Amino acid sequence: MNTDLVKAHLNLNAVLVNLEDLVVYDEEMAALSKGWNLSIQFIVRNGPSAYIQFENGTCTVRRGRRKKASIILYFLSPSHLVRMFDGKAQPVLLKGFTKLGFLMKDFPKLTARLEHYLKPTPELLADKNYLAVNTRFTITTAAFAIGELGLVDPVAKMISSHIRNGVTLMKVKPEGPSAMLKFQDGKIEAAKGDFEKPMSAMLFRNLKVANDILNQKLDAFTAIATGDLMPRGQIGMIDSLSLLLDRIPLYLG
Amino acid sequence: MKTYTYKKSVALFKRAAKVIPCGIYGHLSPAPLVPATDYPFYASRAKGSRFWDVDGNEFIDYMCAYGPMVLGYNHPKVDAAAQKQLKSGNCITSPAPIMVELAEYLVDLISIADWAFFAKNGGDVTSYAIMTARAATGRKKIVLVHGGYHGVAPWAQAPGHPGVLDEDQSTFLRVEWNDFEGLERLVNAHPGQIAGFMATPYHHPTFSDSVMPATGYWSKVEALCRKNGIVLIIDDVRCGFRLDMRGSNEYFGFKPDLACYCKAIANGYPISALVGTEALKTAAARVFYTGSYWFSAVPMAASLAALKELRRIDGPALMLSRGKKLLDGLVDIARSYGYTLRVSGAPSMPSVYITDDESLMLHQDWCSECTKRGVFFTSHHNWFVSTAHTDADIKKTWNVADEAFRVVRKKYGA
Numbered sequence: 001m002n003t004d005l006v007k008a009h010l011n012l013n014a015v016l017v018n019l020e021d022l023v024v025y026d027e028e029m030a031a032l033s034k035g036w037n038l039s040i041q042f043i044v045r046n047g048p049s050a051y052i053q054f055e056n057g058t059c060t061v062r063r064g065r066r067k068k069a070s071i072i073l074y075f076l077s078p079s080h081l082v083r084m085f086d087g088k089a090q091p092v093l094l095k096g097f098t099k100l101g102f103l104m105k106d107f108p109k110l111t112a113r114l115e116h117y118l119k120p121t122p123e124l125l126a127d128k129n130y131l132a133v134n135t136r137f138t139i140t141t142a143a144f145a146i147g148e149l150g151l152v153d154p155v156a157k158m159i160s161s162h163i164r165n166g167v168t169l170m171k172v173k174p175e176g177p178s179a180m181l182k183f184q185d186g187k188i189e190a191a192k193g194d195f196e197k198p199m200s201a202m203l204f205r206n207l208k209v210a211n212d213i214l215n216q217k218l219d220a221f222t223a224i225a226t227g228d229l230m231p232r233g234q235i236g237m238i239d240s241l242s243l244l245l246d247r248i249p250l251y252l253g
Numbered sequence: 254m255k256t257y258t259y260k261k262s263v264a265l266f267k268r269a270a271k272v273i274p275c276g277i278y279g280h281l282s283p284a285p286l287v288p289a290t291d292y293p294f295y296a297s298r299a300k301g302s303r304f305w306d307v308d309g310n311e312f313i314d315y316m317c318a319y320g321p322m323v324l325g326y327n328h329p330k331v332d333a334a335a336q337k338q339l340k341s342g343n344c345i346t347s348p349a350p351i352m353v354e355l356a357e358y359l360v361d362l363i364s365i366a367d368w369a370f371f372a373k374n375g376g377d378v379t380s381y382a383i384m385t386a387r388a389a390t391g392r393k394k395i396v397l398v399h400g401g402y403h404g405v406a407p408w409a410q411a412p413g414h415p416g417v418l419d420e421d422q423s424t425f426l427r428v429e430w431n432d433f434e435g436l437e438r439l440v441n442a443h444p445g446q447i448a449g450f451m452a453t454p455y456h457h458p459t460f461s462d463s464v465m466p467a468t469g470y471w472s473k474v475e476a477l478c479r480k481n482g483i484v485l486i487i488d489d490v491r492c493g494f495r496l497d498m499r500g501s502n503e504y505f506g507f508k509p510d511l512a513c514y515c516k517a518i519a520n521g522y523p524i525s526a527l528v529g530t531e532a533l534k535t536a537a538a539r540v541f542y543t544g545s546y547w548f549s550a551v552p553m554a555a556s557l558a559a560l561k562e563l564r565r566i567d568g569p570a571l572m573l574s575r576g577k578k579l580l581d582g583l584v585d586i587a588r589s590y591g592y593t594l595r596v597s598g599a600p601s602m603p604s605v606y607i608t609d610d611e612s613l614m615l616h617q618d619w620c621s622e623c624t625k626r627g628v629f630f631t632s633h634h635n636w637f638v639s640t641a642h643t644d645a646d647i648k649k650t651w652n653v654a655d656e657a658f659r660v661v662r663k664k665y666g667a
Binding site: 155156158159162166197198199200219220222224225226227231232233234239243244246247 | 263266274277285288399400411413419459460613
């Protein structure tokens with residue numbers, strides 16, 4: 001198995017997707033990106049592709065390719081992309097030479113802010129707002145990472161091949177954040193948001209509990225007994241979801 | 254009806270969580286109880302078909318310690334035999350004579366048994382069965398049924414579980430239950446490589462319905478194994494002595510080479526057994542396999558007494574008929590509220606689900622509402638019926654189930 005390929009999928013399609021909410025929940029980033037109207041295409045040779053679209057103050061991140069991207073960043077291999085995410089390599093700029101200023105100055109502010117939210121410390125988590133954003137991003141990353149693992153991680157593929165069809169919801173009670181996974185014939189599709197009648201649900205009592213469980217600081221078995229974590233519905237799906245969640249730290253440190 | 258609360262259970266669990274990984278681990282973990290907060294976590298005592306939790310709540314127990322309780326908790330004959338043996342000795346430098354008596358009894362009782370080997374848990378003997386099959390055939394591969402449960406050794410867990418390596422699975426092949434053609438394809442694809450095929454007498458996976466063997470399935474499997482020199486291993490740990498005293502294979506009409514027993518074998522005393530045919534005795538003898546407490550005499554005395562009592566009263570027939578009575582009543586009560594209660598598996602260890610809500614949330618609520626009123630029902634594991642469950646227990650169960658259906662109908666509608 002190509003570990004860098006899995007990492008590339010997760011970084012591109014599970015981490016970057018949080019930019020969508022970053023420009024919503026962080027006022028500074030909302031102000032920064034307000035006037036941006038452009039798209040960035042990521043292409044990885046023998047690997048995944050994704051694009052980011054900024055338009056009218058919103059950000060959209062999608063898998064695959066889009067026509068007429070403003071900027072095209074090319075990576076020679078999944079490993080090249082992984083090194084870029086680690087700050088140890090630069091992409092090959094195929095298109096967008098007139099946007100160099102944006103790429104060198106503005107966009108890095110956004111990604112640095114994303115990194116800030118995705119690398120919590122106990123001190124940062126003590127801040128209520130930080131906890132809320134970090135937990136939102138953690139749930140989103142977990143859901144989309146599972147979707148990617150279902151494509152490229154052999155063990156995850158095997159696990160998902162036996163999950164019954166239906167939607168599994170991960171939600172912090174009572175109002176979210178939440179994300180869902182749609183399992184259909186062994187395939188997994190991740191999405192943000194709530195779902196009224198899921199086939200199964202993993203409900204967290206509050207943000208702190210969700211944060212601790214998803215960051216493996218609190219074991220789920222104990223949390224279930226104390227009522228901090230409430231699995232509902234088809235428990236076999238939750239059981240499998242738990243195994244899939246366990247695979248994320250193998251690739252995203 | 255008054256519903257239960259579990260203040261002392263919760264307090265004890267919080268203490269436990271500080272010093273025991275996940276508080277209560279394994280199959281007694283509250284995790285599969287949904288919602289866990291509606292269930293007791295700790296028992297203070299038990300008698301007959303009932304147990305009392307640390308908060309003093311009384312339950313008619315349809316989990317029977319997840320199978321071991323078969324004659325009722327604290328059965329006088331079984332406990333007396335255990336006490337008598339304890340006075341003579343338990344874990345001693347040399348085995349006690351009771352070991353030979355028990356082996357002779359099993360050889361007499363179980364149809365395929367020419368010998369018996371004792372350990373502690375079901376997983377001990379499923380692993381030993383695999384080693385024996387490999388020793389006998391000189392082959393590596395073992396075929397299992399997907400979703401079948403054979404314990405918690407790394408080979409028995411599905412890939413992806415923490416602590417399980419991909420390599421642990423490298424000599425195991427899996428086939429779907431009742432898929433004889435699939436098994437045949439596997440055998441043909443791995444000629445001369447498969448040491449054994451292990452399965453439960455019927456399929457009783459967690460989280461879903463039980464499935465009986467299709468007509469002719471076992472006879473075809475038996476013939477295929479014979480033809481290809483594959484050791485046929487029956488994991489009778491859960492079904493054993495709840496379907497047929499001679500082994501559950503007799504209930505379904507086939508002859509395995511090895512059979513694994515635990516749970517009901519000693520009414521709660523810790524012992525398991527692998528029994529096998531004469532042809533495999535030498536191979537079994539060549540496998541070095543042991544444990545510190547595998548020769549403890551007290552569980553052996555308890556096992557002998559339990560098996561004799563089960564045979565005397567025809568325990569399996571009693572449990573099958575009482576289970577059927579219980580389930581027929583529950584199905585009727587469900588119907589009166591507009592719900593369908595689907596029962597699968599043997600009535601002595603039925604899998605039960607309300608099918609009107611595919612997500613099973615309604616079913617989970619019904620089971621927990623029953624539990625809070627003194628009838629311990631889990632929502633994602635087969636239940637167990639014992640010979641100690643009385644008509645009065647069944648009647649009370651119906652009353653509780655009725656009220657629980659009323660509660661869930663109010664919440665979900667018909």
